[in-house]
Each structure stands twice: as C-alpha cells, then as structure tokens.
Amino acid sequence: MPTQTHGYAAHAATTPLAPFSFERRDPLPGDVAIDILFCGVCHSDLHTARGEWGGTIYPCVPGHEIVGRVSAVGSDVTTFKVGDLAGVGCMVDSCGHCPSCTDGEEQFCETTGFVGTYNGPDKESGGHTFGGYSDHIVVDQGFVLKISHEEGALPAVAPLLCAGITTYSPLRHWKVGPGSKVGIVGLGGLGHMGVKIAAAMGAEVYVFSTSPGKRDDAKRLGAKDLIVSKDADALATHANSFDFILDTVAASHDLDPFVALLKRDGTLTLVGVPEHPHPSPTVGALIFKRRAIAGSLIGGIAETQEMLDFCSEHDLVADVEMIRIDEIDTAYDRMVKSDVKYRFVIDMATVAG
Ligand code: NAP
Ligand code: ZN
Numbered sequence: 116m117p118t119q120t121h122g123y124a125a126h127a128a129t130t131p132l133a134p135f136s137f138e139r140r141d142p143l144p145g146d147v148a149i150d151i152l153f154c155g156v157c158h159s160d161l162h163t164a165r166g167e168w169g170g171t172i173y174p175c176v177p178g179h180e181i182v183g184r185v186s187a188v189g190s191d192v193t194t195f196k197v198g199d200l201a202g203v204g205c206m207v208d209s210c211g212h213c214p215s216c217t218d219g220e221e222q223f224c225e226t227t228g229f230v231g232t233y234n235g236p237d238k239e240s241g242g243h244t245f246g247g248y249s250d251h252i253v254v255d256q257g258f259v260l261k262i263s264h265e266e267g268a269l270p271a272v273a274p275l276l277c278a279g280i281t282t283y284s285p286l287r288h289w290k291v292g293p294g295s296k297v298g299i300v301g302l303g304g305l306g307h308m309g310v311k312i313a314a315a316m317g318a319e320v321y322v323f324s325t326s327p328g329k330r331d332d333a334k335r336l337g338a339k340d341l342i343v344s345k346d347a348d349a350l351a352t353h354a355n356s357f358d359f360i361l362d363t364v365a366a367s368h369d370l371d372p373f374v375a376l377l378k379r380d381g382t383l384t385l386v387g388v389p390e391h392p393h394p395s396p397t398v399g400a401l402i403f404k405r406r407a408i409a410g411s412l413i414g415g416i417a418e419t420q421e422m423l424d425f426c427s428e429h430d431l432v433a434d435v436e437m438i439r440i441d442e443i444d445t446a447y448d449r450m451v452k453s454d455v456k457y458r459f460v461i462d463m464a465t466v467a468g
Contacts, residue, residue, distance in 0.1 A: 117141055118148070121466050122249025123440050124174035128166030131444040132248070134467065135174055139253045140239050144191040147259045149201050154247035155180025155274035155433070156459040157304060158365045159205075159388070161447045163234055167390040172234055178247025178461075179205040179232040180276040182262060182269050192256050200269065202260040202423065203252060204276035205413045207232050207244060211257075219415040221258075248440065250466045260420055263427045271432035274304060274458040275423055277413065278433060282309035282361060283422040284414030285384045286316060289359045293317035298360035300344065300373060302329045302336075303450075305363035305386060307434060307457035310336040312422075313361075315429040321353070323360075323373065326453055336434075350376065355404070357381055367391040370408065374400045382407045433458045439465040 117138035124135035142148045160177035162168050181203040185195050195201060208230035209216050215223035222229050230236060233246030246252075264272045282305055291297055295318040299309040302324045313320045314337030322333040323344040333341035342349045350372055357376045364387040373383050374396055385393075385408065396408060414422065426432065434457045438446050446459040 118251050118253075120245075120249050120251045122176050122245065123443060123466070124176045124245075124248075125164035125171070126174050128164075128171065132164060135176060137176075137245060139251050142187050142189040142253055143239070144189040145256050146189045146253050147185055147192055147195045147201060147256050148187040148251065148253045149181070149183040149203065149259070150186045151181055151183040151247055151250055151252055151463045153182050153270045153273045153463060154178040154461045155277065155304070155435075156438075156443070156446055156450070156461065157277050158450060159277070161450055162365070162388065162390065164447070168388070170234070172243045175234055176245035176248050177233050178249070179203070180273045180278070180460075181232070181247035181252060182273045182276070183252075183463075186251070189256075194256060195259060200262040200266065202262050202272070202276050203232060203247065203254050203258065204260065204280060204419055205232055206230060206416070207235070207254050207258050208238065219417040221415050222413045248443070248461060250463050258416060260416070260423055263424060264432065268432050270437060270460045270462070271435045273460050274308065274433035274435065275426055276419070278304045278308040278458060279312070279426060280414040280419045280422050281305055281386050281411070282363070283312050283425065284418055285361055285386065285411035286313050286359075287418070288411065289382055289384065291316050291318050291359055295319070295358045296356055297321070298323055298357050298373070298376060299338070300360060300362040301364040301387065302326065302333055302341070302457070303363060303365070303453065303455055304433070304458040307332075307336055309361050309363060310338050311431050312426070314338070315425070315431060332456065344372065347372070359384070361386060363387050365389060367393050369394055370396045371400060374406055374408065377404065377406045379404045380406070382409055384409045384411050386411050435460045437462050441465065
C-alpha cells in the first residue's frame with residue numbers, strides 16, 4: 116500500500132504554501148522509507164516555490180535538507196535498517212553509468228541530469244518528485260546518507276544536506292586548508308556553513324556581508340572578521356590577498372570588487388543562483404592576474420557522506436531557528452530580507468496528519 120503523506124505545497128508562484136496530501140510509493144527492493152523529522156529551508160526552495168527560476172511544476176513540495184528515521188527498507192537494502200537515522204539531500208536519482216556518475220559526481224549526470232529531490236522527473240510515478248516539507252519519503256538507498264551526529268543534534272544536522280555540502284565541496288575542490296586565505300560572501304544559510312567548514316579546514320576566513328550587525332556572529336562562527344561589502348576602503352586593505360572566495364549571495368550583484376581581492380591565480384567560485392544575472396565582470400581584472408570565476412553545484416553522494424562525517428568529527432552543525440510548517444511563508448519573507456540566523460528548520464511534528 117502506498118503511504119499517505121502529509122506536507123505543504125506551493126500551488127502557484129504568488130500564493131502562500133498550503134497543506135497538501137499525496138502518496139509515496141511502497142519501498143522497491145532498493146528503497147529506504149524514512150519518516151521525516153526535520154527539514155531545513157534553503158533559498159533554492161524559495162526560488163523554486165515562487166517561480167523565480169522558471170520551470171516550477173505545481174503543486175511543488177520543496178525541501179532538500181531532510182533528516183529522519185528509517186521506517187522500512189526494501190529486500191535488497193543492506194546498509195540501512197528500520198530505526199536508523201538517515202538523511203536525504205538535493206538528489207534522489209541519476210543515470211548511474213555516465214562518466215560523472217561513475218566518478219561519484221552524480222550532480223553532473225550527463226544523460227538524464229540528476230533527479231532533484233523536488234521538481235524532478237519521478238521515473239516510478241511518471242509525475243514529478245515531492246520534497247521534504249512532508250512527513251515521509253521513499254528514496255533509492257544510493258541517495259540516502261548516514262547520520263553519525265548524536266540524535267539531539269538532528270535539527271541542526273538537516274542543513275548540512277544542502278548548505279553543508281554546497282560549501283564543503285568547492286572548499287575541498289579548490290584545496291582550502293591551513294595557509295589559505297578564504298572569503299565567504301553572504302552570511303546566510305550557505306555562508307555560515309562555509310565559514311564553519313573553512314575554519315575547521317584550517318583556513319583564515321573573512322566574511323563579506325551587507326549586514327554590519329552580523330560581525331559578532333561571523334567571529335563566533337570562526338571568521339577573523341566581517342567586512343561590509345559596500346565599504347570600498349575596507350575592501351582595499353585586502354586587495355590581491357585571497358586564495359579563494361566563495362560567493363553565496365542569492366541576488367544579482369557586482370562581482371568586480373571581489374575579483375580585485377584575489378591573488379594571482381585565485382578563484383572566485385559562485386554558488387548563489389540569483390533570479391537575474393550578475394553584471395558582466397571586468398575582463399582585465401581576470402587576465403592580468405590569471406584569476407578565475409567558477410561555479411559549483413552541491414556535491415556528489417560520496418562527498419556528501421564525507422562532509423557529514425567531517426562535520427560530525429569536528430562537531431559542526433548549523434545554527435538554526437525552528438519553525439512550524441505553517442510559518443513557512445513568513446520564513447521565506449524573512450529570508451528575502453537576509454533576516455535568518457542562520458537556517459530555518461521545519462519541525463515535521465507540526466504537519467497535521
Ligand atoms: P540565504 O540564507 O538567504 O543567504 C543568502 C545571503 O546572501 C543573505 O543572508 C545575505 O547575506 C546575502 N544577500 C542577500 N541578498 C543580497 C543582496 N541583494 N546583495 C548582497 N547580498 C545579499 O540563502 P542560502 O540558502 O544560503 O542560498 C544562497 C544562494 O545559493 C541561493 O541563490 C540558492 O538558490 C543558492 N544555492 C546554490 C546551490 C548550488 O549547488 N550551487 C545549493 C544551494 C543553494 P548578508 O546579510 O551577509 O549580506
Ligand atoms: Zn539547497
């Protein structure tokens with residue numbers, strides 16, 4: 116019997132999310148069924164629910180920072196058992212055999228593209244996938260993560276499934292470690308995890324922010340200082356000095372002031388996906404110091420597990436504000452105003468069954 120599942124969905128770009136019930140499939144032989152306990156609220160949920168990227172399929176149940184308890188497993192599942200804690204991030208499927216998938220970089224799947232946890236093509240139902248703003252999910256075991264943090268930390272572990280891996284992966288890829296000078300642009304959900312993880316990797320970290328009031332938090336999270344990104348004099352004191360800058364900003368903005376902070380061969384990596392494009396960067400600032408502007412997309416499943424284990428070993432979790440599911444639209448409005456410290460997490464016990 117498919118499981119009746121209760122959650123919240125966006126039914127249009129301009130209307131508030133509302134209660135929505137639907138069915139999840141019975142676990143197939145390779146599936147893990149999870150009762151969702153907590154789900155983080157990513158800015159990508161907002162972009163999607165409000166149709167800012169185009170392509171949203173309604174009704175849309177967002178949510179890709181999922182933690183919960185395994186309630187059933189299929190007959191072929193050996194790595195999870197009923198009662199285990201488990202996590203699901205941004206992907207629930209991919210082709211499994213293209214060069215990117217075989218390299219463990221499923222997010223770059225070259226045949227079908229990765230199947231998003233929400234708003235993706237669901238090959239079992241023939242419809243589209245529904246995400247973690249719901250009380251139950253069924254996912255192929257290859258896309259389920261093990262949680263080794265203690266159970267009490269679970270709400271604050273949820274954001275690692277997207278904000279954690281989206282910052283960990285580029286920090287690793289661009290070889291951040293002791294001796295690196297790293298900038299994090301935007302102190303929101305992704306940004307605050309970027310600070311914690313880069314500091315734990317041994318880097319010297321600075322935050323670039325539009326919110327001067329976040330300075331004490333930036334330092335508490337592990338940054339050496341917060342620099343107000345509109346303060347040209349403060350930026351100038353750091354010109355040509357950064358090895359790596361990670362830009363997590365969810366809105367269109369000028370990249371040139373950050374490019375100017377990079378050393379020769381330094382890289383500015385974009386992970387924020389604004390609704391409207393950034394103004395075109397100045398070419399001279401790139402070529403005269405062989406600087407690069409790059410992008411990065413979440414991280415593969417094996418790397419997501421590595422990140423969860425790294426965070427568990429280093430005692431890292433997100434700073435969270437718990438909300439009821441019926442507070443989601445207020446949370447989105449606050450997110451647009453950069454008023455989040457630093458990730459909203461939905462307590463799924465507040466979903467009416
Ligand atoms: P968030 O919690 O809302 O944080 C974004 C931060 O950006 C804000 O807290 C704010 O920090 C800064 N900001 C916002 N508006 C700004 C503006 N107009 N100008 C300058 N700075 C501004 O969002 P998030 O969940 O971290 O997500 C950030 C972006 O990453 C979103 O676009 C999301 O879709 C994207 N994302 C990408 C991936 C990927 O794989 N590449 C994965 C997940 C999310 P300050 O107050 O410090 O300025
Ligand atoms: Zn996300």
